[in-house]
Amino acid sequence: MTTTRSRGRSVGAQRVALWIGLTLGAIFAGFPALWMLLSSFKPNTEIFQFPPTFLPDTFTIGAYTDILTNPEKLRFFINSYLVAGAVVLLTLLAGIMAGYALSRFQFPLKSLLNTVVISVQAVPPITLLIPYFGLVVWLKLYDSLWALMLTYMVATIPYAILMMTGYFNTIPRELDEAVKVDGGNTMRTLWQVLVPIARPGIVSVGAYTFMVAWNEFLFALTLTQSRENRTVPVGIQLLMGEHSFKWSEMMAMSVLGCLPVLVLFLIFQRQFVSGMTAGAVKS
């Protein structure tokens, strides 16, 4: 009797401690993002008002309308969408084709693939950037979005191939054979049968690739130069340097800048998480 009561009490105490811990954690993790969102709706004069306001005293969407009606700032977003979109499409295409081949036809390449994926992690971007800078200049791609697409794919494609190979491996080969008996060829088997089944894998690779391409900073900073070729992460910093006093606009820009990845994340949460942990937490 006493043991059950003391256990009940200790579970109760545990619960209280847990909720305190969770709340503190949520403040640490979430407060900065909340502050960003709230600040983006404050007029600039309210940002450093003393004492600070939590909710905007004067609610305004002025910062957003400023950005969305300014072609120069919109350009950053268009560039980021173009680069990330192209990288996702090409990465998925390469990942699906190569992953299918690796999964269905015996290549002695599996370990090589693993090596490439690990090497991509091991080579510091800053080290790679020095020869890439030369390569990009030599290819006459310096200061173009092509330079970014090309270099981002070096990192995203090996990962996509590895992931897609894994997904195709889980789909039984009997399915391929059934299609072939019906007169389908290899490509038809791939696109009409396997790709629809592997959709969760494709979504997870696609979302992860989008995030990598959307968020990349170092190459975008170095391989482009003119304002009209800047992507969002670099563009925000440019504006920051020029009008560091316009904090509400910087915050609105940041909200818009993280929106696509955030939306993708909220929709495809499970795929996102499995994509991100696949490397470290393999069985």
Next chain:
Amino acid sequence: MSPTLLVMLIMMAVPVAMVFVYSTLSNVVMERDPEFVGIENYLTLFGDEIFRKALGQTAIFTVTSVTLHLLIGLGFAMMLNSGLLPRLAAALFRVIYILPWVFTASIVVILWQLLLNPNGVINYLLEAASLIDSKVEWFSNPSLALGTVIFINVWAGYPFIMISLLAGLQGIPGDLYEAAEIDGAGWRARFFNITIPQLFPILLAVAMLDFIWNLQQFPIIWLATGGGPLNATETIATFTYNLAFSKHEFAMASASGVVLFVVSAIVALFYVRHQKARD
């Protein structure tokens, strides 16, 4: 298939080889006929006081960041996995805890520059709580800058560890805990005798991956402080970038880049061996 892989290999292996070659030449790119100088660039590099300072700070930055990532990641993962939460609450907290991970580095930095501005909300709160009596310059005070940058980096980077460890925790069989409880083991015994040993392979794997990433961390440091003030936050990555793209010393930058690569590669080698052993 193999053409793709071949291209990828060329895009990785050839550039790395090129950097090695560059690092043994007199200033490449800028000179028309660079000469072979052997290890001279490396000698200059290690003779440079700021480079040595950057080495030390890279070590501090990396070790502190990885340690805090692991502690916070494990703490949050265990809270989420405690089983004492309603399902919806657990899902909600999980989303909030992953949030920092979706922000790109330049947004992370701007956000914290606003929060940690001398006139910003954090100084205000600390002042209101009487923890500080004058406005703290988090970024421009040389003795605080490295700590500030590490803090921002910890905030931005723990979610990956948390998610990986959460997946690991969910994989620990529940009857292990039940058996321990029947044997009268307290939470401490359960944590050190079940959770940690069961989680260890994943813990080690994510720690090594995180170590490599933090070693190479560039955007957060560069955007927050640019390596300053007075080189107080200089790391090998920012040092290399400055050599190459501000001073146009590409050969020296290559040597510095090689140093960073070699350290990363050693850790990566351990990581590969560890992953192979797990298979």
